[in-house]
Amino acid sequence: MTIAEKLLAEWSERTGIAVEVWTRMAGEPGADGMREALGAVLAAVEEGTPPPAVCVALTTGVSGARLTVSHDDVGESWPVERLKAVKEAFRRAGGRVSVNGVAGGGVTVSGVLPRSVLKG
Numbered sequence: 001m002t003i004a005e006k007l008l009a010e011w012s013e014r015t016g017i018a019v020e021v022w023t024r025m026a027g028e029p030g031a032d033g034m035r036e037a038l039g040a041v042l043a044a045v046e047e048g049t050p051p052p053a054v055c056v057a058l059t060t061g062v063s064g065a066r067l068t069v070s071h072d073d074v075g076e077s078w079p080v081e082r083l084k085a086v087k088e089a090f091r092r093a094g095g096r097v098s099v100n101g102v103a104g105g106g107v108t109v110s111g112v113l114p115r116s117v118l119k120g
Helices: 003-015 033-046 079-092
Strands: 016-025 051-059 064-071 096-101 107-113
Touching: 003 016, 003 033, 003 051, 033 064, 033 079, 033 107, 079 096, 079 107
Parallel strands: 016 051
Antiparallel strands: 051 064, 064 107, 096 107
């Protein structure tokens, strides 16, 4: 189990929000940058009206490590402070992120972190 998968399992158990995870990574996500970015996204997801489930994809490619989190929450949209926290976490890790609302409810967060966040 990778660091990210362990973090997701612990978060799911604590919040009661089901997590579906896809991983296809060349290397183990490093503890700092990936954990901070993923933690900021998960904090935003559980704030307000948490969705019953989220889908998380962790992949690697030429540009680095990609993290995509989506859910179908039809409740409140993310507060501006949470969006800023997510963007700042990715920036500190040397990456970039986009946060998009989906028509009818839900959010998709897609970010890329540099290959330096990977070990091995």
